[in-house]
Protein backbone atom coordinates (compact mmCIF):
# COMPACT_ATOMS: atom_id res chain seq x y z
CA UNK A 1 0.00 0.00 0.00
CA UNK A 2 1.45 3.33 -0.98
CA UNK A 3 1.08 6.25 1.33
CA UNK A 4 -0.91 9.20 0.11
CA UNK A 5 -0.07 12.83 0.44
CA UNK A 6 0.27 13.96 4.04
CA UNK A 7 -2.35 16.59 3.27
CA UNK A 8 -4.88 14.06 2.00
CA UNK A 9 -6.70 13.85 5.30
CA UNK A 10 -7.01 17.59 5.67
CA UNK A 11 -10.35 18.72 4.38
CA UNK A 12 -11.54 22.30 4.12
CA UNK A 13 -14.08 22.99 6.82
CA UNK A 14 -16.49 25.66 5.65
CA UNK A 15 -18.26 25.69 8.99
CA UNK A 16 -15.19 26.60 10.99
CA UNK A 17 -14.16 30.21 11.58
CA UNK A 18 -12.27 31.81 8.75
CA UNK A 19 -8.51 31.99 9.14
CA UNK A 20 -8.69 35.76 9.15
CA UNK A 21 -10.15 35.56 12.64
CA UNK A 22 -6.95 34.16 14.09
CA UNK A 23 -4.45 36.22 12.16
CA UNK A 24 -4.73 39.59 13.84
CA UNK A 25 -1.59 39.00 15.85
CA UNK A 26 0.46 38.87 12.64
CA UNK A 27 0.45 42.63 12.45
CA UNK A 28 2.72 44.38 14.89
CA UNK A 29 0.41 46.34 17.11
CA UNK A 30 2.37 49.54 16.97
CA UNK A 31 -0.16 51.75 15.22
CA UNK A 32 -1.90 54.46 17.16
CA UNK A 33 -5.29 53.28 18.31
CA UNK A 34 -6.83 56.67 18.86
CA UNK A 35 -8.28 59.09 16.35
CA UNK A 36 -9.02 58.40 12.70
CA UNK A 37 -5.54 58.05 11.30
CA UNK A 38 -5.98 54.76 9.49
CA UNK A 39 -4.50 55.17 6.02
CA UNK A 40 -6.99 55.02 3.18
CA UNK A 41 -6.33 52.83 0.17
CA UNK A 42 -8.21 52.79 -3.07
CA UNK A 43 -8.83 50.01 -5.54
CA UNK A 44 -10.65 49.43 -8.78
CA UNK A 45 -11.36 46.91 -11.49
CA UNK A 46 -9.52 47.16 -14.83
CA UNK A 47 -12.39 48.84 -16.67
CA UNK A 48 -12.94 51.34 -13.86
CA UNK A 49 -16.66 50.76 -13.44
CA UNK A 50 -16.28 49.57 -9.85
CA UNK A 51 -14.02 51.41 -7.42
CA UNK A 52 -13.69 51.23 -3.67
CA UNK A 53 -11.78 52.49 -0.72
CA UNK A 54 -10.76 50.78 2.48
CA UNK A 55 -8.76 51.90 5.46
CA UNK A 56 -6.85 50.40 8.30
CA UNK A 57 -3.90 48.11 8.71
CA UNK A 58 -3.77 45.33 6.09
CA UNK A 59 -4.80 42.09 7.76
CA UNK A 60 -3.64 38.58 6.86
CA UNK A 61 -2.33 39.10 3.34
CA UNK A 62 -2.23 35.63 1.80
CA UNK A 63 -2.39 33.72 -1.41
CA UNK A 64 -5.15 31.21 -2.00
CA UNK A 65 -5.08 28.36 -4.50
CA UNK A 66 -8.50 26.87 -3.76
CA UNK A 67 -10.43 25.64 -6.76
CA UNK A 68 -12.86 28.56 -6.65
CA UNK A 69 -10.12 31.19 -6.70
CA UNK A 70 -8.16 29.55 -9.48
CA UNK A 71 -11.26 29.14 -11.64
CA UNK A 72 -12.51 32.67 -11.00
CA UNK A 73 -9.13 34.28 -11.59
CA UNK A 74 -7.82 32.05 -14.33
CA UNK A 75 -4.51 32.01 -12.46
CA UNK A 76 -2.74 29.71 -10.01
CA UNK A 77 -3.55 31.79 -6.92
CA UNK A 78 -5.29 34.94 -5.75
CA UNK A 79 -3.71 37.42 -3.36
CA UNK A 80 -6.20 38.41 -0.66
CA UNK A 81 -5.84 41.02 2.07
CA UNK A 82 -8.30 42.05 4.75
CA UNK A 83 -9.48 45.48 5.84
CA UNK A 84 -12.20 46.30 8.34
CA UNK A 85 -15.55 45.57 6.75
CA UNK A 86 -17.03 48.85 7.93
CA UNK A 87 -14.25 50.82 6.19
CA UNK A 88 -15.27 49.56 2.74
CA UNK A 89 -16.91 52.23 0.57
CA UNK A 90 -17.89 51.84 -3.07
CA UNK A 91 -16.71 54.99 -4.81
CA UNK A 92 -17.04 54.31 -8.55
CA UNK A 93 -19.73 55.13 -11.09
CA UNK A 94 -20.99 51.54 -10.89
CA UNK A 95 -21.67 51.70 -7.16
CA UNK A 96 -21.67 48.25 -5.58
CA UNK A 97 -20.32 45.30 -7.51
CA UNK A 98 -22.47 42.40 -8.55
CA UNK A 99 -22.57 39.75 -5.82
CA UNK A 100 -21.99 36.05 -6.18
CA UNK A 101 -22.60 33.66 -3.27
CA UNK A 102 -20.28 30.64 -3.26
CA UNK A 103 -21.82 29.84 0.14
CA UNK A 104 -24.92 31.33 1.74
CA UNK A 105 -22.70 33.17 4.23
CA UNK A 106 -19.98 34.27 1.81
CA UNK A 107 -20.41 36.80 -0.95
CA UNK A 108 -17.94 37.78 -3.64
CA UNK A 109 -18.19 41.11 -5.44
CA UNK A 110 -17.18 41.47 -9.04
CA UNK A 111 -17.55 44.04 -11.79
CA UNK A 112 -20.55 43.24 -14.01
CA UNK A 113 -18.81 44.87 -16.96
CA UNK A 114 -15.30 43.38 -16.95
CA UNK A 115 -15.91 40.47 -14.56
CA UNK A 116 -13.02 41.19 -12.22
CA UNK A 117 -13.31 39.89 -8.69
CA UNK A 118 -12.66 42.61 -6.14
CA UNK A 119 -13.87 41.55 -2.72
CA UNK A 120 -14.95 38.59 -0.63
CA UNK A 121 -17.02 39.11 2.51
CA UNK A 122 -17.99 36.47 5.05
CA UNK A 123 -20.99 37.20 7.24
CA UNK A 124 -19.20 36.12 10.42
CA UNK A 125 -16.03 38.17 9.87
CA UNK A 126 -15.32 41.81 10.64
CA UNK A 127 -12.99 41.89 7.66
CA UNK A 128 -13.62 42.42 3.98
CA UNK A 129 -11.03 40.58 1.92
CA UNK A 130 -10.03 42.50 -1.18
CA UNK A 131 -7.96 41.21 -4.07
CA UNK A 132 -4.46 42.56 -3.55
CA UNK A 133 -3.92 43.37 -7.20
CA UNK A 134 -7.02 45.55 -7.37
CA UNK A 135 -5.38 47.95 -4.92
CA UNK A 136 -3.63 51.05 -6.21
CA UNK A 137 -1.11 50.93 -3.37
CA UNK A 138 0.15 47.39 -2.87
CA UNK A 139 2.80 48.21 -0.29
CA UNK A 140 2.78 46.08 2.82
CA UNK A 141 0.60 43.31 1.45
CA UNK A 142 3.24 40.74 0.60
CA UNK A 143 1.69 37.34 1.33
CA UNK A 144 2.43 35.79 4.70
CA UNK A 145 0.65 32.53 3.91
CA UNK A 146 -0.65 30.36 1.09
CA UNK A 147 -4.03 28.72 1.63
CA UNK A 148 -4.72 25.45 -0.21
CA UNK A 149 -1.05 25.26 -1.06
CA UNK A 150 -1.46 21.52 -1.48
CA UNK A 151 -3.88 22.24 -4.34
CA UNK A 152 -1.50 24.60 -6.11
CA UNK A 153 0.01 23.54 -9.39
CA UNK A 154 3.37 21.84 -8.86
CA UNK A 155 5.21 24.35 -11.00
CA UNK A 156 4.21 27.20 -8.74
CA UNK A 157 7.03 28.20 -6.41
CA UNK A 158 6.27 30.90 -3.88
CA UNK A 159 8.54 32.87 -1.62
CA UNK A 160 6.35 34.11 1.17
CA UNK A 161 7.12 37.28 3.03
CA UNK A 162 8.92 36.69 6.33
CA UNK A 163 6.64 36.59 9.32
CA UNK A 164 6.72 39.78 11.35
CA UNK A 165 9.60 39.43 13.77
CA UNK A 166 8.81 39.19 17.46
CA UNK A 167 10.46 41.62 19.79
CA UNK A 168 14.14 40.57 19.64
CA UNK A 169 14.66 41.46 23.27
CA UNK A 170 18.00 42.48 24.81
Ligand SMILES: [Zn+2]
Nearest residue numbers: 045047111114
Ligand atom coordinates in the same frame (compact mmCIF):
# COMPACT_ATOMS: atom_id res chain seq x y z
ZN1 LIG B 1 -14.82 46.52 -14.48
